[in-house]
Amino acid sequence: MKYRLRPHPRMPQIYLYRDPVDFRKSFRGLAAIVEQELGHNPFEGVLYAFTNRRRDKIKLLYWEDNGFVLYYKSLAEEKFHWPGGE
Template identity: 55%
Template sequence: MKMFVEPPGIYLHKEPVDFRKSINGLSVIVEEHMRLSAFSGALFVFCNRQRDKIKVLYWDQTGFCLWYKRLEKDTFKWPKQMRGEVLTLSERQWSWLLEGLDIERMKGHQPLQFSSTY
């Protein structure tokens, strides 16, 4: 998925949320549970208990935006090994999550750092 904004960060909330919550309720979760600023411009990603829906909250300098996706047949592979309330994602991991891939199992080559060529 191409990003519709250039977010300074992408944060997943660990636990499922009540999807009756909208902008006000989700922004309270961001501020109180995730301990982040809802006005940062970052994407805050939430899922429902069945893991077939996600909501994304973000601030675009003029107001809050709320993006919603419902899967018709499958579920999102929500990370299970999260430490704490929040998981920070790269844009690549965010794309993987939207495509239905398990981001916990997607591992690339380990970066290497050398100080000399000999």
Template identity: 55%
Template sequence: MKMFVEPTAIYLHREFVDFRKAINGLAVIVEQQMQLSPLSGALFIFCNKSRDKLKILYWDNTGFALWQKRLDKAKFKWPSTVNSPQMTLSEQQLNALLGGFDIIGHQRLNYQSVAL
């Protein structure tokens, strides 16, 4: 995803969120439930109960922006085996999540050499 200015971090809020909430309601969740600052420059990812919509909230130094994605026929692979109320994601994990892939248990591949 190239539309964001280098986020300082990417946080996924694991509990499902009422999608009638907009910027202010989601910013309150970031502050009160996640104990983080919504002004930090990080991305904050939320999902609805039916797992077919995501919202991403971020501050871009001029104001809040809210991005939403709705899947037509599939569901997002929302992490259910993690015990913490939030997760920190890499950019690669965010892209996998947006692409419909399961992000739990998948680590970035780091190659040391090329063998023929």
């Protein structure tokens, strides 16, 4: 059985942050990356995806109604396919 992360099925936009991120960052640190490095407003309700250097973990961040939602997934044996970056 395949498991999936479950943000809203009609997510209007999805952005992949290409560079690896320090996964000690919480939603505040990731929202700061969205704002300072991407120049986006993290409160607009779009999905941002971040991965670690080994590409075996992913964090998804988005603003929903009145707070941030942070999804986290760690793969046991595989890696996420990620464009660009390193």
